[in-house]
Amino acid sequence: MQIAQTSHIAHQCHVCDPRGGCLGMQLLESPGVTDHLKQARRISRKAEHVFREGEDADAFYVVRSGSVKSYLVTEDGEEQVLGFYLPGDVFGLDTTETDQRMSSAITLETTSLCRFPHAYLADKSQGSNLLRITAEQMQRDHNLVLMLARKDADGRIASFLDDLACRYWSRGYSASAFLLSMSRQDIGCYLGLAVETVSRTLTRFQDCGVLQVNRREVEILDHDTLRKIAGIRVDASGCCKKVVGLDSA
Amino acid sequence: MQIAQTSHIAHQCHVCDPRGGCLGMQLLESPGVTDHLKQARRISRKAEHVFREGEDADAFYVVRSGSVKSYLVTEDGEEQVLGFYLPGDVFGLDTTETDQRMSSAITLETTSLCRFPHAYLADKSQGSNLLRITAEQMQRDHNLVLMLARKDADGRIASFLDDLACRYWSRGYSASAFLLSMSRQDIGCYLGLAVETVSRTLTRFQDCGVLQVNRREVEILDHDTLRKIAGIRVDASGCCKKVVGLDSA
């Protein structure tokens, strides 16, 4: 299995499909971004917080390399993951009316970020740009809501993997083989599933030949079937459905 | 039971709690809003679309009276409700990069809206205002994700009712008694539950004395308990929990 996880960022975006988007890259390459902004770079090691919920916010970030997890903590101390950000993704725009962080962000691995002061958007009269960036975030939220409300475990896992694949692909990496930078626990917290369910579902997908999975390494073997499972019930002729009796494998 | 559903909009906002917010009212009353804007009013009867997913978008709306449902349609033709908008709420800011509607919006009753061209935000260099408005929307989305991912049916229904109560209260209406402008079907589509589950849960809450419900009329009798159920597992001493055996009522 070949793993496409890399430590550098693609120089240019591929054609961006509607799913992903490379607004972050555009930002990094836009003429308005002066050199001193580009140098507002920040490298964090694994499991370091970029910011925490409630902190004062005056900037947002673009991922240059690595990955970031956005999450919030429920009243009973549990964690709810809101999203994962890959190279080219923008995050940190979700602030309250009083400019405080609405969520926390933590790196999942060694990560390089570029910091953009909020003032940057006001200065350049980039109001429409702002709408465009937040649009991306809203689209993500909508997708997450859709998954949580209307899909079963199979659909959620399949959607999650398909989404990752598409996003990697749109950034020039392999859509078939990649490394998961997040733990099973994180995936479960994101999809509203127990860790065990995540693990079991991945195993079953593997048994059906849809994908190959080993720890953090994932290789998608049958992307069509994966999408069928992700979409609500195109019913891939019973493939990969849970069986009550014994496994025929 | 006294019902607080009214046909006029409150003249002034009460103290806005963090949950709700009256940015819409502030918009309507801000000095930058000229009279011609205020006259950009639009009255719709029940079940009329304000806009549909995919349409070109050049404006957002503030609810003056009535209520609006935001939703999108899944691949298999089912509906996913994203939110309900009450008087004072802003909606219609969720547009794609190419300025197309990301969701549909339909009135739930006779509704009066005020239309704000997107250009309005750019003109007044209200970039920060924009961020503030979208913040409200993001907060809602986060809450919805939290409910869908981490709460059971009881918690979702309780949260839903508590949220409605708070929003009505912050707008000067009764927080204890109000009319639901949406059907059970809509509530289910919003919370990711079957209609039957919504109905059963409401009935059980009523049997426990937490609330009184009759069709669209709701009166909250024990707001504390409702909040305990809404919060994840403060465990209100078993109150209102489903019972396996016979009802003691």
Added chain:
DNA sequence: CGCTGAATTGACGGCTCTCAATGTCGGTGG
């Protein structure tokens, strides 16, 4: 008065959570 759609109520099955044990990998120290 009958019709229609919404809402309620009941029975049943299945998906997923919980609890628990086992397996695996990476790091640490002897």
Added chain:
DNA sequence: CCACCGACATTGAGAGCCGTCAATTCAGCG
């Protein structure tokens, strides 16, 4: 080099919540 350890992941068994199907009731309306 090897044994041990802790974190993560996998696998199994059982229970319960909720979705589905179905029947019934109720409100509104011509």
